[in-house]
Amino acid sequence: MNASLRDRYDLAFTLYPYARSSDQDSASPVRHPVVIVGGGPVGLAAALDLGRMGVPVVVLDDHEGVGAGSRAICFAKRTLEICQRMEAAKPMLDKGIVWNIGKVFHDAGLLYEFNLLPEDGHRFPAFINLQQPYFEKFLYDAIRTEQAKGAPIQIRGKNRVDAMSTEADHSLLDISTPDGGYQIKADWIIACDGAGSPIRSMLGLDFEGRVFQDNFLIADVRMTAPFPTERWFWFEPHFKSGDSALLHKQPDDIWRIDFQLGWEIDREKELCPKNVRARVDAMLGPDIDYELVWTSIYTFQCRRMAKFRHENVIFAGDSAHQVSPFGARGANSGIQDVDNLCWKLKMVLDGSAPERLLDSYHTERAHGADENILNSTRSTDFITPKSDISKLFRNAVLSLSADHAFARPLVNSGRLSVPCVYDGSQLNTADALPDAPMRARPGAPCPDAPLGDGFVLDRLSKGFSLLGINTQIASDEPLHSISVTSKSAPDIAVRYLGDAQTGVYLIRPDQHVAGRWPTYDAQSISRALAMATAQEARDG
Amino acid sequence: MVKLITTQNLSQPDDFYAELLENHNDLSTEDSHALNARLVLLLCNHIGDHEVLQQALAAARQSGGHSDLPSTASRQ
Numbered sequence: 001m002n003a004s005l006r007d008r009y010d011l012a013f014t015l016y017p018y019a020r021s022s023d024q025d026s027a028s029p030v031r032h033p034v035v036i037v038g039g040g041p042v043g044l045a046a047a048l049d050l051g052r053m054g055v056p057v058v059v060l061d062d063h064e065g066v067g068a069g070s071r072a073i074c075f076a077k078r079t080l081e082i083c084q085r086m087e088a089a090k091p092m093l094d095k096g097i098v099w100n101i102g103k104v105f106h107d108a109g110l111l112y113e114f115n116l117l118p119e120d121g122h123r124f125p126a127f128i129n130l131q132q133p134y135f136e137k138f139l140y141d142a143i144r145t146e147q148a149k150g151a152p153i154q155i156r157g158k159n160r161v162d163a164m165s166t167e168a169d170h171s172l173l174d175i176s177t178p179d180g181g182y183q184i185k186a187d188w189i190i191a192c193d194g195a196g197s198p199i200r201s202m203l204g205l206d207f208e209g210r211v212f213q214d215n216f217l218i219a220d221v222r223m224t225a226p227f228p229t230e231r232w233f234w235f236e237p238h239f240k241s242g243d244s245a246l247l248h249k250q251p252d253d254i255w256r257i258d259f260q261l262g263w264e265i266d267r268e269k270e271l272c273p274k275n276v277r278a279r280v281d282a283m284l285g286p287d288i289d290y291e292l293v294w295t296s297i298y299t300f301q302c303r304r305m306a307k308f309r310h311e312n313v314i315f316a317g318d319s320a321h322q323v324s325p326f327g328a329r330g331a332n333s334g335i336q337d338v339d340n341l342c343w344k345l346k347m348v349l350d351g352s353a354p355e356r357l358l359d360s361y362h363t364e365r366a367h368g369a370d371e372n373i374l375n376s377t378r379s380t381d382f383i384t385p386k387s388d389i390s391k392l393f394r395n396a397v398l399s400l401s402a403d404h405a406f407a408r409p410l411v412n413s414g415r416l417s418v419p420c421v422y423d424g425s426q427l428n429t430a431d432a433l434p435d436a437p438m439r440a441r442p443g444a445p446c447p448d449a450p451l452g453d454g455f456v457l458d459r460l461s462k463g464f465s466l467l468g469i470n471t472q473i474a475s476d477e478p479l480h481s482i483s484v485t486s487k488s489a490p491d492i493a494v495r496y497l498g499d500a501q502t503g504v505y506l507i508r509p510d511q512h513v514a515g516r517w518p519t520y521d522a523q524s525i526s527r528a529l530a531m532a533t534a535q536e537a538r539d540g
Numbered sequence: 541m542v543k544l545i546t547t548q549n550l551s552q553p554d555d556f557y558a559e560l561l562e563n564h565n566d567l568s569t570e571d572s573h574a575l576n577a578r579l580v581l582l583l584c585n586h587i588g589d590h591e592v593l594q595q596a597l598a599a600a601r602q603s604g605g606h607s608d609l610p611s612t613a614s615r616q
């Protein structure tokens with residue numbers, strides 16, 4: 001049994017070596033309020049968020065640290081804002097590479113370039129590039145910092161969940177360790193166990209979707225080459241290393257290269273270093289010296305679970321939904337799952353909101369997953385045309401786009417991840433400030449803006465907050481309140497008022513807008529608060 | 541709602557038709573298809589209005605004897 005606890009992948013960082021827990025010596029299974037299965041980016045972020053709120057969490061991972069696998073490299077602004085809320089973003093920004101320019105080529109010609117043109121007055125850029133192992137390591141470091149301050153977070157390495165049975169009000173987990181098996185009980189389980197989710201299989205749940213009939217060779221190479229820090233994407237590249245190719249910079253002089261190989265390939269042959277190098281040589285030219293750091297072949301799919309919550313078992317990250325990586329929506333959406341889930345679970349655990357608040361986790365995040373699946377399916381259909389006619393139109397778009405601006409928006413080499421707006425969520429209160437900008441409508445994440453020496457997002461509380469602009473909030477209002485004027489915070493006025501003269505925003509713990517009004521009214525606020533915490537059924 | 545024009549709107553129908561064919565004369569079937577695809581995209585952009593384009597797609601399907609909605613229209 002122990003022998004089967006062999007690593008499924010190599011580690012980039014060993015962080016939480018196996019250590020025997022007292023639970024393993026207990027005569028009867030010890031019960032925990034929240035157990036997180038899987039210590040990937042999503043599981044670690046969930047542990048950090050809950051731990052910071054004082055919720056005791058146990059993370060079980062079948063490895064002892066972060067996998068070396070080369071996967072996510074692009075982390076979006078919203079992800080960084082969420083990590084900032086959890087005080088984990090600074091090292092990410094320090095280490096990450098900021099980029100704004102993307103170039104799209106067809107054959108040997110440059111079709112056009114785009115600039116992400118970040119708006120001024122935000123703490124974070126639109127994207128950073130950072131190897132996933134670093135991202136996970138920085139989350140782990142933040143967990144260590146919180147643990148030192150007393151946050152009740154335990155991470156158990158080489159603890160593999162092998163079976164789960166569900167009782168009336170808890171689940172029983174069978175866990176393998178190098179010392180043999182043991183059991184624990186959990187009131188709530190967050191399954192962050194990845195795309196192949198064993199928990200999902202244990203519950204016999206479906207995970208249907210589309211597999212794209214194509215293989216992508218991912219090669220991370222180390223080189224000190226003079227290429228600029230830009231995203232370069234080729235359709236039908238002249239160097240013939242694949243049907244499409246991508247070159248993108250990461251920290252430590254590492255470059256992500258990927259080649260689209262087609263469906264009928266001999267994986268083993270393609271992965272042999274000689275053949276990988278032949279493709280890379282053709283792309284970079286003969287004079288560039290480089291070292292192959294990591295290579296792998298992936299096929300991609302787009303799919304999601306029908307329901308993200310099954311009684312006391314909640315799915316987050318790749319276990320709940322999977323997308324092709326064009327658009328960098330995998331880890332980024334998993335972090336948004338965590339952001340959405342943790343405050344709700346905390347309120348339910350505290351008894352300050354009914355359990356049905358957790359159903360809104362499914363509604364809101366399934367909406368996010370559908371948006372991501374739609375976008376990455378469209379990108380994949382463009383990059384990997386699935387019929388002769390779709391290839392015909394794809395190439396028609398490409399040849400027109402060199403000469404005509406109208407065709408450029410049709411070129412789709414990945415629509416990069418933008419945060420999800422929870423339009424239509426049962427937690428939203430109808431918009432009472434329709435003249436204000438759409439980007440700050442109920443359901444949207446709050447736009448960041450400078451405030452004093454810092455940014456408005458820093459000033460929001462761990463619970464619900466009120467933001468009043470050019471109007472008074474009653475001094476006996478129990479919620480954490482921020483008051484600004486167009487004068488003291490001009491960017492806030494632009495982003496939150498637009499054509500409106502005054503405004504009051506009710507903001508959720510995950511920094512999404514719950515409701516907005518022209519002026520403060522205690523009754524409206526308390527009704528919206530009840531709505532946003534599922535205390536009240538939606539009227540109408 | 542703007543309606544797709546399906547009554548006579550070409551100022552020189554015979555000339556247009558001849559020029560359409562002339563532009564394909566020197567092309568292989570494959571290149572002809574590609575030319576048509578570019579032409580469709582240019583014209584669609586000129587029209588711009590999404591509802592008119594939807595009506596055009598439906599009208600084109602109908603005259604070909606296909607139902608006016610593709611069977612894959614169920615995707616999201």
Ligand SMILES: Cc1cc2nc3c(=O)[nH]c(=O)nc-3n(C[C@H](O)[C@H](O)[C@H](O)COP(=O)(O)OP(=O)(O)OC[C@H]3O[C@@H](n4cnc5c(N)ncnc54)[C@H](O)[C@@H]3O)c2cc1C
Binds near residue numbers: 070331
């Ligand atoms: C080539 C590629 C490029 C990508 N690029 C991007 C990008 O640029 N941006 C982006 O946002 N996303 C990207 N992604 C997606 C991203 O890598 C994933 O979405 C992300 O890793 C999902 O995190 P997770 O925590 O849900 O799952 P995982 O990272 O898969 O973590 C699951 C964890 O659960 C553990 N586990 C599994 N079974 C058990 C068990 N029985 N018991 C205990 N532990 C268990 C695993 O060991 C693992 O540690 C990319 C993916 C690929 C393949």
